[in-house]
Amino acid sequence: MVKSxxxxxxxxxxxxIPVVSYAQTVTTPTTDMQADQRAAMHWSAREDIASHPxxxxxxxxxxxxxxxxxxxxxxxxxxxxxxxxTLDKLYFRLFPNLPDLGGDLTITxxxxxxxxxxxxxxxxxxxxxxxxxxxxxxxxxxxxxLDFVTTTPDNVGQTxxxxxxxxxxxxxxxxxxxxxxxxxxxxxxxxxxxxKGDLVNSPAAMYDVSITAPLGYSIVTTGTATSSSTTTSNQxxxxxxxxxxxxxxxxxxxxxxSTTIDGTTLNVYYPMGNIRGGELGLKFAxxxxxxxxxxxxxxxxxxxxxxxxxxxxxxxxxxxxxxxFDQRMFTRAWFFESIVAHExxxxxxxxxxxxxxxxxxxxxxxxxxxxxxLYREKIWGPSAATIERxxxxxxxxKLQSRHSDGAIDQHMRTFTLYxxxxxxxxxxxxxxxxxxxxxxxxxxxxxxxxYYAAHRYDVVDGxxxxxxxxxxxxxxxxxxxxxxxxxx
Numbered sequence: 001m002v003k004s005x006x007x008x009x010x011x012x013x014x015x016x017i018p019v020v021s022y023a024q025t026v027t028t029p030t031t032d033m034q035a036d037q038r039a040a041m042h043w044s045a046r047e048d049i050a051s052h053p054x055x056x057x058x059x060x061x062x063x064x065x066x067x068x069x070x071x072x073x074x075x076x077x078x079x080x081x082x083x084x085x086t087l088d089k090l091y092f093r094l095f096p097n098l099p100d101l102g103g104d105l106t107i108t109x110x111x112x113x114x115x116x117x118x119x120x121x122x123x124x125x126x127x128x129x130x131x132x133x134x135x136x137x138x139x140x141x142x143x144x145x146l147d148f149v150t151t152t153p154d155n156v157g158q159t160x161x162x163x164x165x166x167x168x169x170x171x172x173x174x175x176x177x178x179x180x181x182x183x184x185x186x187x188x189x190x191x192x193x194x195x196k197g198d199l200v201n202s203p204a205a206m207y208d209v210s211i212t213a214p215l216g217y218s219i220v221t222t223g224t225a226t227s228s229s230t231t232t233s234n235q236x237x238x239x240x241x242x243x244x245x246x247x248x249x250x251x252x253x254x255x256x257x258s259t260t261i262d263g264t265t266l267n268v269y270y271p272m273g274n275i276r277g278g279e280l281g282l283k284f285a286x287x288x289x290x291x292x293x294x295x296x297x298x299x300x301x302x303x304x305x306x307x308x309x310x311x312x313x314x315x316x317x318x319x320x321x322x323x324x325f326d327q328r329m330f331t332r333a334w335f336f337e338s339i340v341a342h343e344x345x346x347x348x349x350x351x352x353x354x355x356x357x358x359x360x361x362x363x364x365x366x367x368x369x370x371x372x373x374l375y376r377e378k379i380w381g382p383s384a385a386t387i388e389r390x391x392x393x394x395x396x397x398k399l400q401s402r403h404s405d406g407a408i409d410q411h412m413r414t415f416t417l418y419x420x421x422x423x424x425x426x427x428x429x430x431x432x433x434x435x436x437x438x439x440x441x442x443x444x445x446x447x448x449x450x451y452y453a454a455h456r457y458d459v460v461d462g463x464x465x466x467x468x469x470x471x472x473x474x475x476x477x478x479x480x481x482x483x484x485x486x487x488x
Contacts, residue, residue: 001198001346001365002315002339003421037206040224040242042263045300049206052243052457054080056180056205064173064213066251069166071173072149077180080141085186087136089129090144092178093190095164097125100195102153102160107178109147127190128178150176155310162311163248163324169272170252172309174319175200177247184459194412196420197365198317198350198357200246204457207241213251220250220269220305222321242301243457244320245354250307261286262293269307270330277330281306284337285323288344291378292371295445296348297452304347306340315339318346318368338372338388345371348452354459361420362408362485363462366428373433389433392426399423408485409462431484438480439473447472 038046062073081087090112096103107119107128120129136142152173157165163174182189182201193199212234213219223241230236241247254269257278266285270278285306293299301321311317311326316339323343329336345368355363369392377385399405399422406419408428415423436444451468458464466481 001317002342003313036208036226036240037242039226040240040301040303042298042300042302044263044298045242048243048300048457052204054082055203055243056080058177058205058207058209058247060177060207060209062209062211064171064211064219064249064251066166066171066214066217069152069154069171070149071176071249073147075146075148075177077144077146078141079144079180081136081138083183083186084138086138087132087183087186089131090142091181091183091188091190092128092130092146093181094126094128094178095175095199096150096152098192098195098199099124100160101164102156103151103164103176105148105150105176105178107146107148111145113143123190123192126192127181146178148178152176157310158312161313162309162326163314163317163319165310167310169254170250170269170307170309172248172250172307172324174248174324175246176249179246193358196412196415196417197361197424201354201356201358201459202245203354203459204243204245205241207239207244207247209239209241209247209249210236211239211249212236217251217253218256218269220252220267220307220322222247222249222319223301224303241321244301245351246320248319248322250305250309250322250324252307254308257282259286261289262298263302264289264299265303267303267305269305271308271327274330277308277336280333280336281325281330281340284340285344287379288341288371288375291375292345292348295374296448297456299347300352300456301347304344316343318343318350320351321347338376341372341375342368352457353452353455354457355461356459358412360409360461361412362424362428363460365424366408366432369425369429370432373429389430392429392433395422395426396430399427405488407488427484431480434480434484435469435477438477439469439475443473444469 037049057078059076060073062071064071094105096105110117110119110130112132115133117130122129152164152166154166157167163172165172207223211219215235219237221239222244223239225237225239228237252269256267256269258267259282268278268281289299305322307324308327308330309324315329316325329339349367350364373385373388376388404419408423447469450472451465455464462485469477
């Protein structure tokens with residue numbers, strides 16, 4: 001994510017203090033969902049689906065009403081218990097109910113393997129708990145059905161969260177369905193997230209979603225539409241995802257421009273009347289995708305969408321297969337180019353290689369931020385890369401002058417708004433720059449490719465990249481990691 005600021009530094013680092021206060025009926029799918037999901041994967045990555053047979057599978061049949069600002073439907077989750085312990089309950093996170101999102105997600109009915117169960121809300125309705133009719137042993141599979149209704153706020157993008165908002169052109173529904181909570185070792189992660197940064201921690205999953213909406217809008221989602229149909233008043237699309245960590249849907253009246261790069265379709269939904277900005281966004285994203293395919297590894301999905309929204313708390317924010325940008329960015333070419341370079345990189349670092357965005361937020365942000373330098377170096381040359389890097393140096397120097405330096409690897413709640421945006425972005429990018437300086441550009445590039453190849457669809461912390469670098473250079477970079485990442 002690139003957050004908005006009260007006063008932004010002209011060149012380089014943009015992530016300073018954000019301004020926040022922050023049913024239908026469906027039966028269990030009987031088709032081969034894994035085969036269906038292959039349609040959303042880049043041709044080179046389609047076998048990845050078969051390599052991950054036990055990921056959670058979400059099947060949603062739903063209707064969106066842009067006027068009422070609602071998304072309602074039935075979700076069927078097929079879940080295999082891989083925790084190593086027997087479970088007696090499931091927890092779902094209801095992100096729209098967080099105060100800083102200002103919406104509502106209500107589960108109107110629930111069942112587990114066909115047995116009706118009550119919904120118990122916790123943590124100010126951020127958490128929904130389902131007690132299982134019978135315990136679920138490790139390795140066993142269960143099906144949970146949830147009827148839900150989600151309502152967004154209206155025109156609050158300047159004060160709350162523009163990725164979950166209805167503005168004059170777009171209804172944005174980020175993480176607007178019941179999302180199963182993480183349970184990595186039999187312990188549910190259900191504490192309320194700190195809203196200074198990104199919110200959603202989730203393992204890779206597969207989505208099969210049908211959406212009905214009125215004519216006159218584009219339905220833009222994570223994944224790829226495999227079919228569509230219309231009536232006199234409505235349209236319906238069927239969407240499948242690859243191995244994605246979350247799902248977002250946007251219903252918009254905006255027009256778009258498109259291109260294809262390295263086998264991936266890129267769509268940019270630009271602010272009304274600003275096709276020039278749309279074409280710029282398309283150019284910047286096309287360049288970034290092609291570059292990152294070469295230096296990180298192939299983007300494993302066959303579509304990426306960019307949508308302009310009314311936002312005051314961020315410049316750009318990443319979701320699986322979709323990037324949202326404050327609509328004002330489409331008129332600021334140099335600034336917009338760096339933001340696009342950053343957010344596109346998040347498709348590699350957050351979406352494909354995951355990390356805990358609350359406990360180790362710097363892990364994906366460091367790579368997305370340093371990608372701005374790599375992008376400038378390749379597209380504009382070394383002097384432009386130096387300008388980009390110097391922006392991070394200036395931000396970090398200012399933090400040091402205030403005696404506010406600290407470890408990069410902290411939980412989100414231990415940062416201030418200011419220190420988070422400098423440490424997790426600028427200082428973290430400078431750590432990667434220091435690694436590259438020590439091992440050399442060629443070894444660093446090999447380590448990046450090895451890291452991506454080894455950890456696709458995993459959830460990692462900062463030590464995974466240390467291992468990749470040390471294997472590539474046959475040297476010890478632990479002192480750099482300790483100095484930049486761990487030392488206070």
